[in-house]
Amino acid sequence: MTTLSTGVILYGPPAAGKDTVTHALVEADGRYALFQRLKVGSGKTTGYRMGTVQQLADLEAAGDVIYANSRYGNTYVIDRPGMDAAFAAGVPVVHLGQIDGIRVLVDGYEADWAVVLLWCPQEVTVQRSAGRGDSDTAARLAAWEATRADLDAHPDKVWDLTVDTTTASPEESARLIDQLLARRAGAAAA
Numbered sequence: 629m630t631t632l633s634t635g636v637i638l639y640g641p642p643a644a645g646k647d648t649v650t651h652a653l654v655e656a657d658g659r660y661a662l663f664q665r666l667k668v669g670s671g672k673t674t675g676y677r678m679g680t681v682q683q684l685a686d687l688e689a690a691g692d693v694i695y696a697n698s699r700y701g702n703t704y705v706i707d708r709p710g711m712d713a714a715f716a717a718g719v720p721v722v723h724l725g726q727i728d729g730i731r732v733l734v735d736g737y738e739a740d741w742a743v744v745l746l747w748c749p750q751e752v753t754v755q756r757s758a759g760r761g762d763s764d765t766a767a768r769l770a771a772w773e774a775t776r777a778d779l780d781a782h783p784d785k786v787w788d789l790t791v792d793t794t795t796a797s798p799e800e801s802a803r804l805i806d807q808l809l810a811r812r813a814g815a816a817a818a
Contacts, residue, residue, distance in 0.1 A: 632740040634809055635714075636660070636721045637730055640746035641775035642768035643756035645793035645801065646723045647675065649746060652802035653721060663720040666710060669702025677710065695732040699725070700767055711737055719809070725775055727782045740816070742808055745787040746801070748794050750776075788812075 636653075638646045653660040667676035668684050684705060687693050692708040706722065706729075714720035724730055734741050748756070753772045757765040779785070789808050791801045 633715045634740045637743045641772040643753040644746040644748045648798045649801045652798035659718040663722045666705040694736045745790045
């Protein structure tokens with residue numbers, strides 16, 4: 629029996645703590661690393677591999693786009709070569725804001741995916757977005773609403789773990805995720 633590589637998907641609205649929890653995971657255990665999606669567009673570059681329209685077209689032509697979505701005027705891509713490299717390096721942590729994206733990734737890239745819902749109320753998204761100096765808080769609030777609607781439209785989604793980031797610190801959230809993966813590894817070995 630072949631053991632699948634393990635990956636983590638963090639799902640949640642803007643400012644729920646995906647970046648902060650990922651940082652805590654990396655600090656706690658160097659096996660974890662943010663999967664840097666290919667971003668075609670402008671704006672924030674940290675945490676992304678910036679790409680061009682031609683690179684995206686080449687990936688599409690090769691059948692190497694696992695999932696792509698558009699938000700904030702940009703296109704964000706999970707690509708097979710990038711995912712292969714991320715798994716070769718350790719345990720990738722993928723940030724997603726759409727349940728359809730989770731389904732496509734889980735079905736489209738063979739791995740043992742742990743899916744974690746990070747949640748915060750809308751007013752916390754407003755506070756955190758303002759606190760980090762976002763210039764597009766209104767767009768982030770629209771994305772929060774879209775995430776809420778996405779959750780309401782998919783009541784059947786079963787999370788491997790749900791973390792309220794208003795009550796769990798980033799370090800506690802990372803510990804819970806790491807424990808989840810340890811339990812899954814133990815169950816697979818049994």
